[in-house]
Amino acid sequence: MTSRMHEEVEVRSTFLPFSLPDIGEEEIASVVETLRSGWLTTGPKVKRFEAEFASFVGAAEGVALSSATAALHLALEAVGVAEGDEVVVPTMTFTATGEVVHYFKAKPVLADCEDDTLNLSPAAFERAITPRTKAVIPVHMGGHPCDMDAILGIAKRHAVRVIEDAAHSFPAAYRGRTIGTLSDVTCFSFYATKTITTGEGGMLVSDDPAIVDRARIMSLHGISRDAWKRYTAEGSWFYEVLFAGYKYNMTDIAAALGLEQLKKAQRFLEIRSRYAKMYDEAFAGFPAIRRPSARDDVQHAWHLYAIRLDPEQLTIDRNRFMDELKSRQIGASVHFIPLHLHPHYRNTFGYVRDDFPVASRAYEQLVSLPLYTRMTEDDVRYVADSVLEICARYGR
C-alpha cells in the first residue's frame, strides 16, 4: 500500500449528504407547466409516464402509483394473497417489503441472504416454503439483481408467485433481461433517494393484463376502468364502484417530474457506474474493506455502494467507523438493519439474531457510502481517501 493513502486528508468545509436528488431546470419547467395546465391529479402526464416507463424496461404495461409500498400492496392483492397465507420476504430489506404482507393478515416468512450479493438466498427461499406459501418478494439489493433463474425455478416448482421489489434496481438487467420483464409483477420506487425520483412515487409493471387491470382498479377506489377520465371531455359522470379499493394514484405533477427523470436515467446510471468503479479501484487490495460484489451476468443499477468492514483488521466497529465518517463531513448509511432484528419482527415472530446468521453478520459490517450523480469526482475521491485514512488510523 502506498503511504499516500495513509496521509491525513484535509476535512472538507461542507457536509456531503448521503444522497441528493438530481433535479434540473427541465423537471422544474415541466412541473410549472403542469401546474399552469389546470390538470394536477392523475391525467395525461401519468398515462405518458406509464407508457414510457414500461417501454423503457420492456414490460407490457405500467401502473403509476403513490409509492413502491403501494405497488407491492397492489401486487400482492392482484395475485390473490389473503389472510392466513405466507409470503417469503428476505430479512435483508426495508420494512416496506414485509409490512405489505401484514395488510392482508398474511404472514411474512423471513429468509436469509447470499453472502456475496446480500440478495435473497435461493436455498433459504426454498427452505422457507410451506403449503401455505403464496408468494415471494425478492429484493435486488443496492441494484444488484437477484439470482432470478434459481428463484423463478423454485417458485414454479412450488406454485409460488414472484413479486420483485425493484426499488433499488432501475435500470438493471439479469442475464441480458431487463428488471421488469422477469416475473409476474415488478415494483419500482421513485422515492427521493432512489435512482430516479418523483418526490414520492412508484410503478407496478407486468405483462399480465389480469394483474395490471386489477392493480389499476384497486389503485383508485375500486372504480371501473378509466375512472380518471370522468372529468375530461371524453369522460362520463357515471362510474361504478366494483370493489373496496385504495387511494394510490400518482399525480400529474409527480409524473411531470418522472418523465424528465426518465430521459436522464441512462446518463445517471453511467455516472453512478463510473463512481462505483472509482471506489472499487481505490479500495482494491485493502483487506479491511470488502467491496460490493457485482457478478458478471448482471447489469448493476448501482443505487448503493455498500462496503463491509473486516472486524479482524480494525480496532473500531462499524458504528465508530460511521462516526469517523461523520466527523469528516461525510453522510453514510446502513442498508439494512435486517427485519428480524427490529422489535416488531422479534416480538411478533420470536426471531433471534442467529436465525439469519449471514444477514446478521453483514449488518454489523455494512457501511453505504454516498453514490449519486450530484457528487463530483472530487467528492468520490474525498470519500475514498477518508475511508482509507480511517482504516489506516484504526488498522490492526
Ligand SMILES: *Cc1c(COP(=O)(O)O)cnc(C)c1O
Ligand atoms: C425505498 C424502498 C421501498 C419503498 O419505496 P417507497 O416508494 O418509499 O414506498 C421498498 N423496498 C425497498 C427495498 C426500498 O429501499
